[in-house]
Amino acid sequence: MHWTDEGVVLGVRKHGETSVILELMTRDHGRHLGLVQGGRSKSLQAVLQPGNTVQATWRARLDEHLGTYQVEGLELRAARLMGSSMALYGLATLAHLLRYFPERDPHFALFETLTVLVDHLDDPDLAPALFVRFELAMLTELGFGLDLARCAATGSERDLAYVSPRSGRAVSAEAGEPYKDRLLRLPGFLIGQTRANRPREEDIRDGFALTDFFLHHNVFAPQGRRAPEERARFVALATAGDE
Structure with missing residues (x-):
């Protein structure tokens, strides 16, 4: 099995002498881990920094396996x-x-x-x-x-000023005035x-x-x-x- 996707580096941890386990938040496959062989090399260390965006190809024999990544840097913003x-x-x-x-x-x-x-x-x-x-x-x-989007009490979309901590819905300034000490701004x-x-x-x-x-x-x-x-x-x- 294999796929190629774009992902933001969340973190890495050492694995063996030369490899790392890479954690990505990918566009189509969610938060996904994989082994990068040689990931501790100088050339890959600069790419596998949190905040960078990479193109990653994941391969494994079975879907439930950890699998391996091959990665290429797309947006190397970590240094900044x-x-x-x-x-x-x-x-x-x-x-x-x-x-x-x-x-x-x-x-x-x-x-x-x-x-x-x-x-x-x-x-x-x-x-x-x-x-x-x-x-x-x-x-x-x-x-x-x-x-x-609108006041939980009146349905109005205007003058929204609070959020109810119970319902998570917006409340207008007028409707919320008597309860403002119990509402979130x-x-x-x-x-x-x-x-x-x-x-x-x-x-x-x-x-x-x-x-x-x-x-x-x-x-x-x-x-x-x-x-x-x-x-x-x-x-x-x-x-x-x-x-």
Whole structure:
């Protein structure tokens, strides 16, 4: 059996003297592992860095086997990302989050969101909002998507300001006013209410607070886990202005 696909490198671990086990998030085959023979060579080490996009050909006798990869670099952005602390914490967080998905389970839309994010992960103007959108996309792919299109109480699509922590649905400012202390704030950049290149730090914080709540409630806590420490460090840098 074999296939060829595009994938973002999530991580590698040593295997034997010269090889590595490569973990990719691929476009059509989901999070997928494979053995790269000679993966510890100088030429391949530069390619097999987290954040890079590669073209990978996977081969195995049976589908359930680990299999082997042959890889070729497509977008070698890791060297650039290594110069940014925010990007490094972001890459570590992304790898952690994507491991909540079963291996070999394809998520096409999430892959597209991921590639846009890693392209800009060292950009303090773009990365924070893109990361919030990635976490929302992750929740959707896991079956816990939020409904931010209209007010849960009135059905209105206007003046949305909050999100219900119980239903994950948007609530308008007027309908939510009596209960605002129990609701989560809905940042405007998630519903197209800002045209600024970089949303306000307050809105970015609200965005991360929103995804943090639903990730903890629906993903981390049911498995007895917590958000990775790298996520908190990424959020701190993402909401502190330029590095």
